Amino acid sequence: MKGSSYSGLLERHNIHTSNVEHVVQSLQSAGIEVRVVRRGEYDEEVVRWADAIVSAGGDGTMLLVASKVLNKDKPVVGVNTDPERSEGHLCLPVRYTHAFPEALERLCRGEFRWLWRQRLRLHLEGTGINPTPVDLHEQQLSLEQHNRAHRISTVDRQQRAGALHPAYSKPSLLPVRSLNEIFIGESLSSRAQLKVFTPRLFLHRASYYEISVDGGPWEKQKSSGLSVCTGTGSKAWSYNINKLAEQSVEEVLRIGASQAGVELPLSREFLEKVTDDYNASLVFAPDEPRLFYSVREPISNRVFSSSRQRGFASKVCVRSRCWDACMVVDGGTSFEFNDGAIATVTVSEEDRLRTVLLDQ
Amino acid sequence: MKGSSYSGLLERHNIHTSNVEHVVQSLQSAGIEVRVVRRGEYDEEVVRWADAIVSAGGDGTMLLVASKVLNKDKPVVGVNTDPERSEGHLCLPVRYTHAFPEALERLCRGEFRWLWRQRLRLHLEGTGINPTPVDLHEQQLSLEQHNRAHRISTVDRQQRAGALHPAYSKPSLLPVRSLNEIFIGESLSSRAQLKVFTPRLFLHRASYYEISVDGGPWEKQKSSGLSVCTGTGSKAWSYNINKLAEQSVEEVLRIGASQAGVELPLSREFLEKVTDDYNASLVFAPDEPRLFYSVREPISNRVFSSSRQRGFASKVCVRSRCWDACMVVDGGTSFEFNDGAIATVTVSEEDRLRTVLLDQ
Numbered sequence: 001m002k003g004s005s006y007s008g009l010l011e012r013h014n015i016h017t018s019n020v021e022h023v024v025q026s027l028q029s030a031g032i033e034v035r036v037v038r039r040g041e042y043d044e045e046v047v048r049w050a051d052a053i054v055s056a057g058g059d060g061t062m063l064l065v066a067s068k069v070l071n072k073d074k075p076v077v078g079v080n081t082d083p084e085r086s087e088g089h090l091c092l093p094v095r096y097t098h099a100f101p102e103a104l105e106r107l108c109r110g111e112f113r114w115l116w117r118q119r120l121r122l123h124l125e126g127t128g129i130n131p132t133p134v135d136l137h138e139q140q141l142s143l144e145q146h147n148r149a150h151r152i153s154t155v156d157r158q159q160r161a162g163a164l165h166p167a168y169s170k171p172s173l174l175p176v177r178s179l180n181e182i183f184i185g186e187s188l189s190s191r192a193q194l195k196v197f198t199p200r201l202f203l204h205r206a207s208y209y210e211i212s213v214d215g216g217p218w219e220k221q222k223s224s225g226l227s228v229c230t231g232t233g234s235k236a237w238s239y240n241i242n243k244l245a246e247q248s249v250e251e252v253l254r255i256g257a258s259q260a261g262v263e264l265p266l267s268r269e270f271l272e273k274v275t276d277d278y279n280a281s282l283v284f285a286p287d288e289p290r291l292f293y294s295v296r297e298p299i300s301n302r303v304f305s306s307s308r309q310r311g312f313a314s315k316v317c318v319r320s321r322c323w324d325a326c327m328v329v330d331g332g333t334s335f336e337f338n339d340g341a342i343a344t345v346t347v348s349e350e351d352r353l354r355t356v357l358l359d360q
Numbered sequence: 361m362k363g364s365s366y367s368g369l370l371e372r373h374n375i376h377t378s379n380v381e382h383v384v385q386s387l388q389s390a391g392i393e394v395r396v397v398r399r400g401e402y403d404e405e406v407v408r409w410a411d412a413i414v415s416a417g418g419d420g421t422m423l424l425v426a427s428k429v430l431n432k433d434k435p436v437v438g439v440n441t442d443p444e445r446s447e448g449h450l451c452l453p454v455r456y457t458h459a460f461p462e463a464l465e466r467l468c469r470g471e472f473r474w475l476w477r478q479r480l481r482l483h484l485e486g487t488g489i490n491p492t493p494v495d496l497h498e499q500q501l502s503l504e505q506h507n508r509a510h511r512i513s514t515v516d517r518q519q520r521a522g523a524l525h526p527a528y529s530k531p532s533l534l535p536v537r538s539l540n541e542i543f544i545g546e547s548l549s550s551r552a553q554l555k556v557f558t559p560r561l562f563l564h565r566a567s568y569y570e571i572s573v574d575g576g577p578w579e580k581q582k583s584s585g586l587s588v589c590t591g592t593g594s595k596a597w598s599y600n601i602n603k604l605a606e607q608s609v610e611e612v613l614r615i616g617a618s619q620a621g622v623e624l625p626l627s628r629e630f631l632e633k634v635t636d637d638y639n640a641s642l643v644f645a646p647d648e649p650r651l652f653y654s655v656r657e658p659i660s661n662r663v664f665s666s667s668r669q670r671g672f673a674s675k676v677c678v679r680s681r682c683w684d685a686c687m688v689v690d691g692g693t694s695f696e697f698n699d700g701a702i703a704t705v706t707v708s709e710e711d712r713l714r715t716v717l718l719d720q
Contacts, residue, residue, distance in 0.1 A: 224600070240584070240657045244612070245669040248604070251641065252612045256634045260624050264616060274616045281611065297600045309605040 012084055019081035019097055020056045026100040027054070030108070044068055054079060058086025059236075063330045066119075066179045066353050075114075075354045077107075089235055090179075092358065106358050115357040117232045117286040120178040122327070123344040124335065125171035126319075133176060133333045171344065177351045180233030180330045184209065184337060185225025185296075186322050206299055208321040213293065213313045220321075224297035228316050228345045231286040237331075241296050242310060243279045246271050289347050290314060316345045372444055379441035379457055380416045386460040387414070390468070404428055414439060418446025419596075423690045426479075426539045426713050435474075435714045437467075449595055450539075452718065466718050475717040477592045477646040480538040482687070483704040484695065485531035486679075493536060493693045531704060537711045540593030540690045544569065544697060545585025545656075546682050566659055568681040573653065574673045580681075584657035588676050588705045591646040597691075601656050602670060603639045606631050649707050650674060676705045 020036070027034045037046050039061075047053065047068050052075045055065040062078045069076055080088030080097055088094055096103040106112055186205040207225050210218045229238040250271050257264040264270075284292065294310035320341045326334045327343055337343060380396070387394045397406050399421075407413065407428050412435045415425040422438045429436055440448030440457055448454055456463040466472055546565045567585050570578045589598040610631050617624040624630075644652065654670035680701045686694040687703055697703060 240659055244608070245658065247669050249612055249616075252604070252609055252634065252638055253616045255637045255641075256609075256613045256616070256624060259630065259634055259637070262622050262624065264620050264622065270619065274612065274619055277615045277619070278612055281615075298605065299600055309607050 012082060015084070016057070016081045019079070022098065023054060023056055023079055023081075023100045026104055029101070030104050039064065042068065047071075047074065050074070052077065055091070056081045058082045058088060059090045060086065060331075062090040063179055063332060066117075067176065067330065067332065069353060070175075070177060070351075072116075072350060072352045072354055075356060077103075077356055079103075090232070090355075092356075096358075103358060107356065111359040113357045113359070115286060115355045117179060117353040117355055118230055118289055118347060119351040119353055120182060120228065120230055120291055120345050121348055121351050122174045122176060122178070122182060122329070122335075123171040123346070124174055124327075124337075124341060125344075126341045133174065133335055171342075174335065176329050176333055177353075178228075178233070178329045179230065179353060180236045181227050181229035181238055182343075182345055183225055183227050183237070183328045183331075184318055184320075184325065184343065185328075186325045205323075207325060209325075210319040210321065211293075212317040212319075213308075213311065214315055215317075218319065219307065221295060222299040223295045224299075226293065226295055226318060228291050228293045230291065231284045231288045233330075234283045234292055238292060238294055239279070239282055242282045242294050244275060246275045249275045249278060284312075287352070289349065291316065291345060291347055314347055318343045318345075372442060375444070376417070376441045379439070382458065383414060383416055383439050383441070383460045386464055389461070390464050399424065402428065407431075407434065410434070412437065415451070416441045418442040419448060419450045420446065420691075422450040423539055423692060426477075427536065427690065427692065429713060430535075430537060430711075432476075432710060432712045432714055435716060437463075437716055439463075450592070450715075452716075456718075463718060467716065471719040473717045473719070475646060475715045477539060477713040477715055478590055478649055478707060479592075479711040479713055480542060480588065480590055480651055480705050481708055481711050482534045482536060482538070482542060482689070482695075483531040483706070484534055484687075484697075484701060485704075486701045493534065493689075493695055531702070534695065536689050536693055537713075538588075538593070538689045538705075539590065539713060540596045541587050541589035541598055542703075542705055543585055543587050543597070543688045543691075544678055544680075544685065544703065545688075546685045565683075567685060569685075570679040570681065571653075572677040572679075573668075573671065574675055578679065579667065581655060582659040583655045584659075586653065586655055586678060588651050588653045590651065591644045591648045593690075594643045594652055598652060598654055599639070599642055602642045602654050604635060606635045609635045609638060644672075647712070649709065651676060651705060651707055674707055678703045678705075 024034055024036060035046065035049065042064070053065055053069065055062045055076060055078045058080060059078075062076070065076055065078075078088070078091035079100065080086055080091035080094050083094045083097060092103055185207045206222050208220075208222050209226065210220050211226065212218045227238050227241055229236070250266060253264050253266060253271070253274070257266075282292075284290075290312050291314070292310065292312055293316050298309055320337045320339055320343075322338055325337045327337045328334045384394055384396060395406065395409065402424070413425055413429065415422045415436060415438045418440060419438075422436070425436055425438075438448070438451035439460065440446055440451035440454050443454045443457060452463055545567045566582050568580075568582050569586065570580050571586065572578045587598050587601055589596070610626060613624050613626060613631070613634070617626075642652075644650075650672050651674070652670065652672055653676050658669055680697045680699055680703075682698055685697045687697045688694045
């Protein structure tokens with residue numbers, strides 16, 4: 001991390017603070033009543049009070065801000081007060097960070113469009129317990145505490161693991177909407193396992209689950225996890241999971257050309273173009289009413305095979321066959337997701353987040 | 361996991377036990393003195409006592425067995441007593457599991473070749489402390505305990521993080537040899553961070569480090585981690601990190617053909633062949649005296665870029681720029697690897713493991 005020293009962090013914190021000050025004063029100068037709240041004070045009451053919300057931070061802060069805005073009428077504007085560290089994909093162009101009055105002026109004059117960011121909703125069933133979200137930011141939990149926080153039922157794990165069918169509880173709609181992605185995978189603790197079968201992969205225990213896309217047949221899979229993302233999220237973790245390096249593209253084309261007995265012009269320029277086009281196909285617009293699922297590091301062997309590693313859909317169902325897994329929403333909120341539980345991810349128009357795109 | 365119920369596990373344990381019995385009796389019937397030790401009792405003394413070692417379990421057990429055999433004269437033979445769950449890549453063909461006397465006979469008659477499995481050695485410097493390996497299998501640690509076990513020095517983290525240069529301690533050769541791979545990445549706890557910059561990615565915090573290949577220039581990288589593997593390990597995790605799905609190969613060829621204005625025969629058969637060839641290029645022979653490094657999910661942005669995502673080499677140096685990272689050897693032993701520490705991975709002939717390849 002650039003400036004990973006303590007003094008470096010302090011410096012960036014000071015820059016952030018003065019950037020926040022600039023935004024607050026610009027708003028107040030324009031006659032707008034402002035309430036400034038820190039991460040820990042930000043809640044539904046604050047959201048209700050506001051006519052609009054300005055997120056002052058990086059992309060991570062935008063995710064946090066959006067997580068409590070479940071109403072598509074409440075505009076959210078992001079200002080990147082930490083440009084050294086955050087790409088600011090979800091924020092206004094970085095030039096407005098020090099010239100916020102200009103942004104305000106455009107907003108007041110209507111020189112902008114609404115940018116609707118489609119989000120995902122999540123139903124959960126078959127756990128037999130009320131799902132309690134664990135906020136990973138607020139609580140600063142150690143992994144042990146994180147796991148304990150999930151364990152709010154005294155149902156015997158062995159009993160649940162032994163069940164052939166999930167407990168027939170109604171699917172409950174979780175009180176979250178994903179702006180980037182929902183990631184499903186094994187948690188990374190090495191808590192009690194039968195000693196004979198101690199998993200040898202501590203930091204990357206394989207995830208076992210079944211997946212059904214758009215109501216299609218269930219398919220068993222084993223992988224490093226499953227990502228289900230939005231258009232917004234297609235530029236985030238999902239992008240890094242799926243993108244190819246020029247080196248890989250070159251090798252595929254070389255083998256393909258050789259196999260087909262044709263000539264391909266494998267110049268640097270050509271390879272760069274093909275690579276960029278391939279990677280661009282992984283990204284889609286924030287307002288598209290669909291989701292994109294991708295399997296991370298699928299493991300194919302005698303038992304498991306995946307037909308498609310990724311694709312677009314309107315609905316994805318996942319049934320956990322994991323010992324100790326969770327679903328993580330936007331890297332910030334997690335839900336227990338163990339053997340038998342079924343998660344359903346869908347796209348609903350009312351789950352869009354209202355953000356702005358200023359005219360050039 | 362197939363049979364992830366408690367009764368399923370018990371059944372597999374019983375199968376394992378009877379398979380072990382079969383091997384033991386076969387050896388005793390052949391007049392060979394046998395000592396049977398469990399995981400927890402397996403140590404250097406046992407290895408010294410033995411003329412040869414038979415690993416009875418799956419591939420995970422073979423890794424554990426090999427981890428205490430640092431002498432290339434001691435033959436190790438793997439018998440897959442858990443074929444339902446383990447692929448047994450490191451073991452004898454599965455038909456010998458129930459017909460071990462046949463395997464013994466071939467061994468006694470010399471109807472086999474030595475299969476040398478090249479391993480990797482690891483030097484560590486710049487931590488200012490003696491590196492204590494943490495055995496992740498034996499200790500069944502929670503992640504919190506795992507981190508505590510690493511913290512055997514009271515050197516102030518901030519001081520170390522603030523240092524521009526690593527503490528000048530001599531590089532120490534670690535008492536481990538990697539049979540599959542060394543994986544370097546951020547640990548996955550969310551312990552104390554300055555609240556302003558709480559990392560939003562709990563389960564997949566990016567790893568920051570610098571890498572130098574074969575003595576080349578240092579390059580800053582940000583990714584989901586770095587894998588350095590052997591020929592043996594090239595069929596394990598490294599393979600799953602790097603392999604491509606037919607779907608991806610098809611897309612690359614489609615774009616490449618279109619871009620170049622040529623026709624490629626994108627039949628299922630053709631795509632399967634190209635995909636298989638590509639994936640086969642990721643695998644190399646266990647006895648090859650070289651290592652293969654690959655970057656998992658490289659993150660490219662304004663600050664970081666990777667020239668090559670993977671490649672063969674004789675030596676790889678990695679300098680940590682991580683908050684809380686570790687090096688994990690064969691998924692079983694981990695070492696703290698924080699800001700400033702430098703790991704050097706090399707290939708040495710004396711680090712080969714002596715295993716057998718029975719004649720057909």
